[in-house]
Amino acid sequence: MNNKKDIGKIFNEKLRALEKSPSDNVWNNISIELQKKRKRRIGFFFFWTKIIGFFIFGALTIWYVYRYQSNNSSFPNRSKENITVNENHPQTAQDQENVFPNDTSAKESNSALENDNIKNLNLNPTNNQNTINNKSTSNPILSEKTTVSKKSKFSKGKSGQYSTTKFKKTTRKKKTKFKTSDENISKKGDAILQRIIASPNLSLLQDGNKTEGKEHIPTTKKDSLVAQKNKDKVKNITMRPEDKKEKDSTKTYRKFDVDVFVSPTYYSYFAKKSTLDRDLDSLTKKTEISWSYGIGLSYQLTDQIAVRIGYTKTNLQYVTKNAPVNTPNYSGISYQSNITNNSIYTQSGNAEKMDISQKIAYTEIPLEVNYNISDNKLRLDGIAGFSYLALSENVVSITTDNGFSQEIGKSKYLSQMSFTVNLGVGLSYELFKNTKIVAEPRFNYQVKSFDNNNYKSYYFGIHTGIRYTFLNK
Amino acid sequence: MNLEQLIKKCAKNDIVAQQELYNRYKDTLFVLSLKYCKNTEEAEDNLQNAFLEIFNNIKKFNHTGSFEGWMKRITINKAIDSYKKACQMIPISNHTFPDTEIDESEMENFSLDYILSLIQELPNQYRLVFSLYELDHFSHAEIAEMLSISVGTSKSNLHRAKMILKEQIKSNKPVAKVNMKYE
Numbered sequence: 001m002n003n004k005k006d007i008g009k010i011f012n013e014k015l016r017a018l019e020k021s022p023s024d025n026v027w028n029n030i031s032i033e034l035q036k037k038r039k040r041r042i043g044f045f046f047f048w049t050k051i052i053g054f055f056i057f058g059a060l061t062i063w064y065v066y067r068y069q070s071n072n073s074s075f076p077n078r079s080k081e082n083i084t085v086n087e088n089h090p091q092t093a094q095d096q097e098n099v100f101p102n103d104t105s106a107k108e109s110n111s112a113l114e115n116d117n118i119k120n121l122n123l124n125p126t127n128n129q130n131t132i133n134n135k136s137t138s139n140p141i142l143s144e145k146t147t148v149s150k151k152s153k154f155s156k157g158k159s160g161q162y163s164t165t166k167f168k169k170t171t172r173k174k175k176t177k178f179k180t181s182d183e184n185i186s187k188k189g190d191a192i193l194q195r196i197i198a199s200p201n202l203s204l205l206q207d208g209n210k211t212e213g214k215e216h217i218p219t220t221k222k223d224s225l226v227a228q229k230n231k232d233k234v235k236n237i238t239m240r241p242e243d244k245k246e247k248d249s250t251k252t253y254r255k256f257d258v259d260v261f262v263s264p265t266y267y268s269y270f271a272k273k274s275t276l277d278r279d280l281d282s283l284t285k286k287t288e289i290s291w292s293y294g295i296g297l298s299y300q301l302t303d304q305i306a307v308r309i310g311y312t313k314t315n316l317q318y319v320t321k322n323a324p325v326n327t328p329n330y331s332g333i334s335y336q337s338n339i340t341n342n343s344i345y346t347q348s349g350n351a352e353k354m355d356i357s358q359k360i361a362y363t364e365i366p367l368e369v370n371y372n373i374s375d376n377k378l379r380l381d382g383i384a385g386f387s388y389l390a391l392s393e394n395v396v397s398i399t400t401d402n403g404f405s406q407e408i409g410k411s412k413y414l415s416q417m418s419f420t421v422n423l424g425v426g427l428s429y430e431l432f433k434n435t436k437i438v439a440e441p442r443f444n445y446q447v448k449s450f451d452n453n454n455y456k457s458y459y460f461g462i463h464t465g466i467r468y469t470f471l472n473k
Numbered sequence: 474m475n476l477e478q479l480i481k482k483c484a485k486n487d488i489v490a491q492q493e494l495y496n497r498y499k500d501t502l503f504v505l506s507l508k509y510c511k512n513t514e515e516a517e518d519n520l521q522n523a524f525l526e527i528f529n530n531i532k533k534f535n536h537t538g539s540f541e542g543w544m545k546r547i548t549i550n551k552a553i554d555s556y557k558k559a560c561q562m563i564p565i566s567n568h569t570f571p572d573t574e575i576d577e578s579e580m581e582n583f584s585l586d587y588i589l590s591l592i593q594e595l596p597n598q599y600r601l602v603f604s605l606y607e608l609d610h611f612s613h614a615e616i617a618e619m620l621s622i623s624v625g626t627s628k629s630n631l632h633r634a635k636m637i638l639k640e641q642i643k644s645n646k647p648v649a650k651v652n653m654k655y656e
Contacts, residue, residue, distance in 0.1 A: 008607030
């Protein structure tokens with residue numbers, strides 16, 4: 001019987017019944033590629049996160065340094081502002097507010113003066129050629145606009161009486177007003193004022209006197225007593241508690257620490273399961289101590305509290321002992337192309353058991369708070385915080401009982417990124433000035449370390465290294 | 474999980490959904506790859522590349538046509554891309570097509586694997602045209618566009634493929650593994 005058909009149609013009909021399945025390696029390779037892609041995407045995201053973070057950190061640092069410096073230099077800066085000589089515009093006592101100039105000696109004298117101390121001073125118009133005058137009579141904040149005449153004069157008011165002066169100044173912490181009431185000026189007062197001017201604490205006035213003023217020695221006993229009394233007041237003022245505080249506030253204190261460290265790291269799970277396959281749950285697991293290392297930067301917020309950010313390369317290793325070789329592939333391993341448990345069995349010369357080693361490495365960015373518990377030669381801190389972890393290495397390798405070793409793939413369900421909650425204790429001992437040796441036992445509990453299950457993994461390490469302190473005033 | 478949900482999850486790079494999708498369609502697309510590739514290894518490579526392309530572009534699937542058809546087209550395109558580079562698609566001058574019919578009984582005893590091997594052992598350019606036209610029912614115009622050849626070349630390639638297969642069936646011997654080129 002002749003049943004001729006086109007060869008194409010025959011092939012088509014026959015091949016409709018064809019059923020074939022690809023090997024397991026195809027999916028393994030696909031999943032590896034998908035993970036690589038995911039990692040690249042995450043890497044790209046975190047690249048920009050790092051860049052933005054770096055700029056924010058830099059901006060905050062610059063802002064802080066700028067603010068700190070501008071606080072420190074507020075006096076000298078202001079000294080450059082609006083210092084004018086005003087000899088020709090004497091004003092009435094009511095209008096006048098005089099401010100000390102802002103050079104260094106003036107600072108001292110300013111801080112020494114109190115409102116009432118030169119109240120009731122009677123100035124002698126005939127003898128006194130020193131006028132401290134203020135141009136900015138309407139401005140109550142005299143530190144902002146100061147007018148000082150080197151040849152200072154106490155000006156005469158409209159009423160023909162000599163004005164009293166107000167001295168007002170601003171220090172970094174406190175504004176101090178210094179003014180005199182509006183009274184008649186007497187020879188006695190003038191003499192007393194001259195005494196005050198002559199005092200080393202009032203260098204501004206002294207300056208004025210250096211050029212033109214003559215020292216007026218009291219002529220009577222009464223004069224002498226009044227002058228002495230006022231002098232004492234001025235002396236007392238110079239020792240007021242605020243000044244002491246100000247001196248104390250310049251005490252040197254810590255600002256930044258930089259530390260480098262290495263850490264033996266122990267990795268394990270709270271859950272007594274295997275991350276590689278349910279069949280391996282009951283087998284013995286062993287942690288190999290790995291070495292992690294990193295760098296940290298701490299910033300002292302207060303005497304007791306510091307924040308720390310860092311970069312750590314965290315290496316972890318975990319071994320499953322005596323896993324059977326001649327079995328189907330383990331579900332939690334992404335095998336490399338052309339590698340299966342059967343191929344291992346063949347290549348190893350029919351080995352029965354193998355140790356499966358998981359090597360995991362993370363790039364860790366910790367953000368922690370250090371709370372100082374004790375600060376002696378041996379400093380003790382409590383540490384708490386969290387870390388962001390980016391998976392940087394994920395390798396599964398085997399060693400069979402007859403010595404055959406091979407890298408076979410990677411752990412399939414390990415998350416590309418995860419977090420840890422960190423707790424620890426910091427011990428540091430001062431070796432030299434600004435340099436400490438540090439030992440910090442730390443416990444890190446991992447969150448979301450696996451895609452498909454929570455194995456409650458953790459690691460423990462002792463950060464051991466050197467910390468250098470940058471001191472700042 | 475229905476197909477639409479699965480596609481949405483795959484679009485979000487859910488690895489579990491991706492594996493589910495792979496498991497659903499791996500056999501169909503593997504058989505398809507086998508028809509276009511020279512051997513099992515190359516078919517697996519093609520399947521792998523095809524699935525990666527599918528996962529990368531699944532967001533672009535617009536749900537208007539058949540999803541399986543969309544995946545098949547990607548798989549075929551991957552195979553074509555692999556072999557197109559290696560092929561020299563030179564037009565054949567001979568346009569007189571002798572008879573390509575055979576008696577069906579001549580293939581009765583052939584296993585499916587053997588029939589598949591006959592196709593796989595065809596030279597690349599013949600295999601592609603034969604599979605596209607006879608097994609997946611693309612027109613010569615479509616094939617010409619896909620392979621960047623003329624319709625005439627597509628027709629002559631198909632005929633050459635059939636002639637080789639006919640000779641092979643008659644002699645009941647595998648085709649020599651020669652990467653033939655157009656003359």
